[in-house]
Amino acid sequence: MATTRRSFLTGAFGAGALALGATGCSAISGEGGAAAPVGSDGSGSAPAQLPTTLEAAPPEVEAFHLAENPGMSESFAPSVDRAPGDGSLTISVFQFIWGTPPVDREKNPYWQELEQRLGVTYDPQFVPAATYDAKFSTMLASGDIPDLVFVNDQSAVHLQAIREGAFADLSETLGGDGISRWPNLAARSQDVWRSSLKDGRIFQLPSIVWPITNLAVMRRDVLESTSIGPEPQDADQLMKALIEAKGTTHEGQQVYGFTKIDRPMFTSLFRVGAEWQRDASGDLVHMSQTANYREMLTWLAAAWKDGVFDPNALTPAADSTTWRSAVAWEAVSNAFAGPLFADTARDHPGAQLDYLPLPGFDGTAPLFIRNVPYGRSTSISAAAAQDEERLTAILDVMDYLSAPWGSEEFQFVRHGIEGRHWELGEGGQVLGIEEHAAELGVQYVAVDSGSNPYRGHPSAAGLAERFSAVMESNAANSQPRLLEGYESASATFVTKGAQLKQSLEDFENGVITGRESVDDLDAFVQSYLGAGGEQVRSEYEAVLKAEGL
Amino acid sequence: MYAFIVPGLLFFLVFAYLPMLGNVVAFQDFSPFRGIAGSAWVGLDNFTALATDPEVRRAFVNTIVIATLQLIFAFPAPILLALLLNSLLSETVRRFVQTIVYLPHFLSWVIVIAIWTQVVGGDSLATSLLSLVGVEGFNAMGEAETFKILVVLQSMWKDVGWGTIIFFAAIAGIPRELYEAAAVDGAGGWRRTWSITLPGITPVITLLLILNLGGFLTVGFEQMLLQQPAVGADAAQVLDTFVYFRGVAGGQWGIAAAAGIVKGIVATVMVLAANRIAKKLGSQGVF
CATH class of the missing domain: 3.40.190.10 (Periplasmic binding protein-like II)
Structure with missing residues (x-):
């Protein structure tokens, strides 16, 4: 050259x-x-x-x-x-x-x-x-x-x-x-x-x-049309804005609050923290054992019930294009390093994308977990x-x-x-x-x-x-994650990680869509720990202890 | 003369019988890198793990229920359609209908499910129409309670036309003179169907039923996998998806292979039993 x-x-x-x-x-x-x-x-x-x-x-x-x-x-x-x-x-x-x-x-x-x-x-x-x-x-x-x-x-x-x-x-x-x-x-x-x-x-x-590879992106024009506006201060305000927003149509298609179930956005909103974390007494616990996780599931189930989500969000036919979502969890590689905003403005006139300063669910700050x-x-x-x-x-x-x-x-x-x-x-x-x-x-x-x-x-x-x-x-x-660099240190995680992940996602999807109840969370946690989660936890605990963490 | 069977024999040896030897991994803590020779033997541990795993129980029950529903509703559907189409007088109309009902067979499951979502999903043609009469919240694609029925309906929609091909061929093989003689004797359309057509294709129905039972526990891997997020594992976990999650995704090849062997044994028993029953009922059976 x-x-x-x-x-x-x-x-x-x-x-x-x-x-x-x-x-x-x-x-x-x-x-x-x-x-x-x-x-x-x-x-x-x-x-x-x-x-x-x-x-x-x-x-x-x-x-x-x-x-x-x-x-x-x-x-x-x-x-x-x-x-x-x-x-x-x-x-x-x-x-x-x-x-x-x-x-x-x-x-x-x-x-x-x-x-x-x-x-x-x-x-x-x-x-x-x-x-x-x-x-x-x-x-x-x-x-x-x-x-x-x-x-x-x-x-x-x-x-x-x-x-x-x-x-x-x-x-x-x-x-x-x-x-x-x-x-x-x-x-x-x-x-x-x-x-x-x-x-x-x-x-x-x-x-x-x-x-941090993702951030929340909003349809500014849609949120501005709600009584809350483009800067909701907590989860309740966000919910209210999204319920109001769900009636919006653009180019003949409905705009939903969310078109996907982007877990990292919701765990950040509710300060759930990393999958494995220390609780107040210093014990290693799974995120599903925290109060914030329960709050998150309750909020998501209510959001689904109120029509905030695209009802096809979990099907292969889900239309997850950003402009059809009032709030989306978007990759920086698209939303800043890529031409997403410019392409949206060109292809869907009137759809104004903007970055959303994600609030914490209780009016405090959100909590992002770093990669x-x-x-x-x-x-x-x-x-x-x-x-x-x-x-x-x-x-x-x-x-x-x-x-x-x-x-x-x-x-x-x-x-x-x-x-x-x-x-x-x-x-x-x-x-x-x-x-x-x-x-x-x-x-x-x-x-x-x-x-x-x-x-x-x-x-x-x-x-x-x-x-x-x-x-x-x-x-x-x-x-950062407590287990950064140690994820593979659990032999049980290596053999049962995929199985545990599938069961967790299945339960979350069930609670969100209403086929299971958040009241079943305690029973699920017991089942999760019994299916290998407790073994994973104890193996991580041993490694962290050996490392003085 | 026997040389003609060599290619077919080789095909089955290489692609069907030799791979069966790989089932020994069901008795190992198998690792692809270590191979069969390097993996530890664990006896029947994988089968014991299967027997005590609630996930297997759930997958097995779901598989049996879906397979039974398919046997009851999806298996006879092409026979009925073939009889129906056979009764059409217009060749043009018959060919047109045949073409229409064959088409879904050539669509992949991803496309089929996308189409069904657009028609009866949460934000679909059906919801739009129902909302006009005040019915809200309809989502046939996300209902765990009715999922098994949905699966059977999807299977029928996709494959009922394709399934008619063999039955049409069987119907075409029935001598015309039988119909002519029956018509002369005053037999109507129903009587001819009942007394000539159905007995004429019974050997084919029996053959296909027995072969179908061989795949009784194979109820559509892609169809289940694609819809599992929406309806949950309680409704959509079947033996095939279990094997995928444990083996391909989870690396527990021994347990996955053990599940495959159990599935194979059940299928073999069903084929043998069906064959024997068919013979007792006077049919030739398959072997």
């Missing part, structure tokens, strides 16, 4: 770019620590030394707004200056895809360019998202594990595979300064590594993720890692794919070839070229690195002040 680094950054992200320092991160950073969680299974391996974090070079763009909460830099990591492989290596990948597989290699300039840049033959096996878990098990059973595998460590099946040794323990290779050969992999803070450890060891290359600091992860097959040279080459590839935002590599990996897959629009906006979009999606193992601000879509420039104000408030009212 002929574009210089400066012109590239200015052109692609300059005029319309909004980089907000990630709010609330200071509380969960924690550089320099080395202690790692220890598994409940008494793993004999010593805790890994956390990889050293390499400071990223300052970017050549200035942030539009920097959050008041310190803790994150607005800078971006530099690209890597390393010769690609010699083409002799083939890297197999168990490749997660959301849609249709990309165009074949022979007809795919993106794939060919990727291989040229990496200096390897990149050989993905495309697996649809809907069947990924099932195919993952089949892949494991085949005994032939690809070099790179996308891993979702919230899935019992994936977690089991990690613990049984399907993937390489990278602790010795990446721990401490060992990671310095791969500066893009090193451009992530230690809390990202720490929270992704399994039994104290490094099995995953984790990506960075925002501490664990890592998102997508990729693991390396244990068999591939036995050959040190091969492992190094694989990590070289991952280092390239992990290039941070602002680098030339990132732009290629994420958007493709300039002129074929994207071009710069007005204000430096990256415009995808639909004609060749089917060539992209060859890789999805890229695990983001670098700094972690919220970066706004150019069309969201006018929203920056409002967005930052709401997110500052949300960050100030957020807290």
Whole structure:
């Protein structure tokens, strides 16, 4: 690409770019620590030394707004200056895809360019998202594990595979300064590594993720038409506004209070807290055992009964488009980093979206629970890692794919070839070229690195002040999970987590829709604890005690 | 001559009989990565766990109830439709109706359920019409109490047309002379249907009934999974969804396989019993 680094950054992200320092991160950073969680299974391996974090070079763009909460830099990591492989290596990948597989290699300039840049033959096996878990098990059973595998460590099946040794323990290779050969992999803070450890060891290359990824969005025009207005002060006012709002129609379609049951929004509204938390006497309890949880269910059941929810909210035919909802729980990637607001204004004239400062149910503040600091992860097959040279080459590839935002590599990996897959629009906006979009999606193992601000879509420039104000408030009212980094430390959670989650969701749906009563909550809690919840609790308690938490 | 059976034999060996060997995982604490050779043997522990798991009891009861309803209502429906269509004189009308009733078979369950939601769901055509006469709050897709009936109706709507194909073929095989002779003897339409058509297709009905019983406990995985959030597991957890949640989602392959074996045993017993009963009643049976 002929574009210089400066012109590239200015052109692609300059005029319309909004980089907000990630709010609330200071509380969960924690550089320099080395202690790692220890598994409940008494793993004999010593805790890994956390990889050293390499400071990223300052970017050549200035942030539009920097959050008041310190803790994150607005800078971006530099690209890597390393010769690609010699083409002799083939890297197999168990490749997660959301849609249709990309165009074949022979007809795919993106794939060919990727291989040229990496200096390897990149050989993905495309697996649809809907069947990924099932195919993952089949892949494991085949005994032939690809070099790179996308891993979702919230899935019992994936977690089991990690613990049984399907993937390489990278602790010795990446721990401490060992990671310095791969500066893009090193451009992530230690809390990202720490929270992704399994039994104290490094099995995953984790990506960075925002501490808060969603926020409440409202139809300002709809709420303004109610007697409460666009800033309800508590749950009662919100309910009153939504009941009044439910009669609204737009373009001949009814606007509901909510079109989905977005649990995190309601747990934030009712200050329910994390799934496992300490009660007033210091005991570890499940959220369903708290008074706030009961309040939340009671409120949701009343809301359903009063027609606040779309009655089809739990069916596959639910229309969950944001503009049909007076209040929605929306991903920042859509509502600020994406063009949701601009698209809605264009496609549905009169529908005014705005960020909603979510109140606390009792007139105090809400309580947001932060994400664990890592998102997508990729693991390396244990068999591939036995050959040190091969492992190094694989990590070289991952280092390239992990290039941070602002680098030339990132732009290629994420958007493709300039002129074929994207071009710069007005204000430096990256415009995808639909004609060749089917060539992209060859890789999805890229695990983001670098700094972690919220970066706004150019069309969201006018929203920056409002967005930052709401997110500052949300960050100030957020807290990390007590079990951050320890979720997998319960062996029972690994085997029964999916079953427990299903029973909890089923009960919640039942209470909300009226087929069960909130009066059954105590009986449900007993059943939940008896079905494995109590075992999970005691295992977590033991780990937290061992860690002095 | 026998060489012609080799491809079919190979097909069944590779895709039906060899995979059955995998049922040994029902006696293991199976892990896909460790494989059959590396997983610990646990004897009948998985079956004991099944017997004591209230979730299994619920799934089993739901499965039996839905399967029975389908047997009573969904199985005879294509026979009745085939007889009805056979009585139509106009070939054009018959073909038109056939085409219309075949179409839903080619829709996936996601589409079928979306259509039903739009027609009888909470915010649907039916609610709009009912609200005109003052009836509010109707949502057939979210009622746990009537869910099993809904499931049967959906199955009938989707597959009743497709099911008529075989019965039409059987009806076409009945000699025309029998109808002509009956007509000469003064038999009306009902009498011809009762005394010629139905006896003529009875062997096919018996055959399909026995084969159907083989899949008695298979009551529609996707159909259940998609609708479970709206009506709850109490109404929509069946053996197939149980196996999915425990095995694919939960990684408890041993228990999931044990449930599959139990299901297979029940199906085998039902097929054998039905075959024997059919023979006692004078039919040929399947084997």
